Amino acid sequence: MLSKKTRYALKALVVLGKNFGGIPIQISKIASEEHIPKKFLEQILLDLRNAGLLYSKKGSGGGYGLVKDPAEISVVQILRITGGPVALLPCVSLNFYQKCDECDNEATCGVRDVFVDVRDATVKILSETSIADVIKREKDLVQNYSQ
Amino acid sequence: MLSKKTRYALKALVVLGKNFGGIPIQISKIASEEHIPKKFLEQILLDLRNAGLLYSKKGSGGGYGLVKDPAEISVVQILRITGGPVALLPCVSLNFYQKCDECDNEATCGVRDVFVDVRDATVKILSETSIADVIKREKDLVQNYSQ
DNA sequence: AAAAAGTCTACTAGTTCTATATACTTTGTA
DNA sequence: TACAAAGTATATAGAACTAGTAGACTTTTT
Known part of the structure; x- marks a missing residue:
């Protein structure tokens, strides 16, 4: 299961993606629109900024x-x-490898092989899949939904 | 991420699958072979039994x-x-559906659509994939590994 | 100067996961 | 029949993680 953090990040990036090229959007706007606790969203956007996905502008x-x-940002990222x-x-x-405690030999583990x-x-x-x-999927869904 | 419980269950079922048709295997044997805490494994095997996958025999x-x-038991199960x-x-x-708190309309959610x-x-x-x-995968891996 | 907005760090409450403990029942066998 | 082997069942403890909150700070605009 994805954490709330990840889900909120995806939601926020979709909002920001729709606005790409426009003027900056405030945290509080995204938070209220997407029903995300503001303080929590602050942390998340900060992480995304530190990862180089977002820019931020302080002050009024x-x-x-x-x-x-948004076409250059993949969901897996x-x-x-x-x-x-x-x-x-x-x-x-691939990115967070850890040895299985209970596994003797990874190279010959059938369970592991399936999950690869x-x-x-x-x-x-x-x-x-990019943002x-x-x-685009959302747009298509809305169109089909309203028909 | 799969829980330890699920991983232990898979390991145990592989052991039991190799033994299909033979005499019952004790919890303690599986526990020590697969490095699984015995008491924890007891609970897990009980769950699998209550789900109808295993039979148990008490006493000496x-x-x-x-x-x-084992060909009739799928991993997803x-x-x-x-x-x-x-x-x-x-x-x-599919089996544990819950509404997303933060989502207004599921039918038009682009994020949801991707994760479908x-x-x-x-x-x-x-x-x-069955047990x-x-x-079989394990057998093939062992063969390639030893060459 | 004041207000708007992001930054940073710490913390807490709650939940879930993993594991252990204890007492009990059933079955085989000496 | 007694004892040991083995599963059954429930409760509980500790650790780790998640989600969210708090508060003080910095930067920028007006």
């Missing part, structure tokens, strides 16, 4: 904005910044 | 065994018994 008229085009491993087993994680496949399938989808794609 | 010479052929949702978002889970795809890919792999397949 300040706020946050995307540094890059966001999971890694905010939530850690994508894989379902630590011994299978799961990881590959998941990473494929999430690295091929721009998420926004 | 007792132990656990698979009820069905085990995750659901021991660990709950396979999906990465509660609003996307991830869930489908994951469920496909894990429902097509027998895991055992």
Whole structure:
């Protein structure tokens, strides 16, 4: 399961993605629109900023904005910044690898082998999907929904 | 990430799968072989028994065994018994659905839409993979490893 | 100077996970 | 029949993690 942190980050980035090229958006605006606790969202946006995804502007008229085009930001990137491993087993994680305590030999573990496949399938989808794609999907869904 | 409980369950079922058709295996044997705390494993095997996957035999010479052929037990089944949702978002889970608090309209949520795809890919792999397949993979890995 | 807005660090309450403890029941066998 | 082997069941403790809150600070605009 994704953490709330990751989900909030995705929501916020979609909002910021729609606004790409415009003037900065304030934390409080995103928080109230997306039903996210403001103080929590502050931390999350700070993380995304420190990861180089967002720029921030202080003071009156300040706020946050995307540094890059939303088409250049993949969903998997966001999971890694905010939530850690994508894989379902630590011994299978590409970016947060950890040895399984209970496993004698990783190289011959059948369970691990299956979850390598799961990881590959998941990473494929999430690295091929950008924030721009998420926004497009939303647009398409709204269109179909209102028909 | 899968819980320890789920991982231990998978390990235990592989052991029991290799033994399918033979005499029952004791908890303590599985626990020591697979480096699983015995008392914890007791609970897990009990859950798997209550779910109808295992039979148990009390008393001297007792132990656990698979009820069905390991080819008939899918990995996804085990995750659901021991660990709950396979999906990465509660609003996307087939067996443990929960509404997202922060989401206004599920039907038009772009983030959700992406994670439906991830869930489908994951469920496909894990429902097509049986305990027998895991055992076979292990066998193949061992063979390649020793060469 | 005052207000708006982001920054930074610490902390807490709650939950979940992992594991352990204890007492009990059933079964086989000496 | 007594005893030991083995599973059953429930409770509980400790650790780790998550989600959210608090407060003091800095920067920028008006």
